[in-house]
Amino acid sequence: ATPTALLVGTGRGAQLGTLIKGPQVLEDTRRVDTLVLDKTGTVTTGDLRLKKIAVIGRLDKKAALKAAASVEQGSEHPIARAIVAGAKEARIGLPRITDFTANPGEGASARINGTEVTVGKAVLFDTVDPALVEHARTTPGTTVLVGWDGTAHAALTVGDAVRDSSRAAVERLRGLGLTPYLLTGDAEANARSVAEQVGIDPAKVRADVLPTDKHAIVRDLQQQGKVVAMVGDGVNDAAALAQADLGIAMGSGTDVAMDSADIILVRSDLDAVGDAIELSRATLKVIK
Numbered sequence: 001a002t003p004t005a006l007l008v009g010t011g012r013g014a015q016l017g018t019l020i021k022g023p024q025v026l027e028d029t030r031r032v033d034t035l036v037l038d039k040t041g042t043v044t045t046g047d048l049r050l051k052k053i054a055v056i057g058r059l060d061k062k063a064a065l066k067a068a069a070s071v072e073q074g075s076e077h078p079i080a081r082a083i084v085a086g087a088k089e090a091r092i093g094l095p096r097i098t099d100f101t102a103n104p105g106e107g108a109s110a111r112i113n114g115t116e117v118t119v120g121k122a123v124l125f126d127t128v129d130p131a132l133v134e135h136a137r138t139t140p141g142t143t144v145l146v147g148w149d150g151t152a153h154a155a156l157t158v159g160d161a162v163r164d165s166s167r168a169a170v171e172r173l174r175g176l177g178l179t180p181y182l183l184t185g186d187a188e189a190n191a192r193s194v195a196e197q198v199g200i201d202p203a204k205v206r207a208d209v210l211p212t213d214k215h216a217i218v219r220d221l222q223q224q225g226k227v228v229a230m231v232g233d234g235v236n237d238a239a240a241l242a243q244a245d246l247g248i249a250m251g252s253g254t255d256v257a258m259d260s261a262d263i264i265l266v267r268s269d270l271d272a273v274g275d276a277i278e279l280s281r282a283t284l285k286v287i288k
């Protein structure tokens, strides 16, 4: 390999909106046959908005939103930010909270006037009315529950949109010989709906994956003999990006994701993955 050719390749990459972190990366792009895509913020825009509130019994929807948003003031999670923004839009004032605790991949809780309020997945509650479970299962978007004293009292649904370019990008990457998988901490039903919208086989959806387990999914695929490229944006994608044979981070993502990746997409668009892979392969041909 001549260093000049590499510079040309990586330099042009930067122009196209791609930062390639070193010569070895070019070789890796040639070998990859599997593409693991994080859902939120990668296949979708990640711009979550509060869409719907459902309550059990006579609880006021605003009271449910107030309780949830109060807890979420303490969280940096995109779901939390959408819920807090929803409360702000409805001009709901939020009380101070104490004892905030985050459960990564599941939710968060805090004390409001001595009562422990929890927001997140059903596993965080002792009692969840089956009607809320059914509502969560059938409502498009990501539904989290809010409750106190161990009981869920309401459900809040947030949603974002699939990026316009994602479907064509997935098809192009398939054309480049990569089999796409969808990986998310979100629920199965929502993950499958996104997979269907972008043309990913439902059998290749890995949903309800804890942040600490994302890298294990990548490792399992590698143990099956696959050479894995992973695309992600979040803090919880960092270990998986590092585990992958080729880690690709969205430029709009978090610093930790970008630090763990081999390629950074300046343009936060899945189509840039196809550009990066084609460019790397073409650069390699020039060098050889």
Ligand code: ADP
Residues within 6 Å of the ligand: 039, 040, 072, 075, 077, 079, 080, 103, 104, 105, 106, 107, 108, 119, 120, 121, 142, 143, 144, 183, 184, 185, 186, 187, 209, 210, 211, 234, 236
């Ligand atoms: P993703 O893989 O889609 O980026 P995460 O692993 O961050 O998702 O979160 C997985 C799931 O955990 C979310 O879909 C949500 O149900 C729940 N969750 C995590 N953090 C929070 C929070 N602060 N508030 C409510 N729910 C949360």
Ligand code: MG
Residues within 6 Å of the ligand: 038, 039, 040, 041, 042, 232, 233, 234, 237
């Ligand atoms: Mg993400």
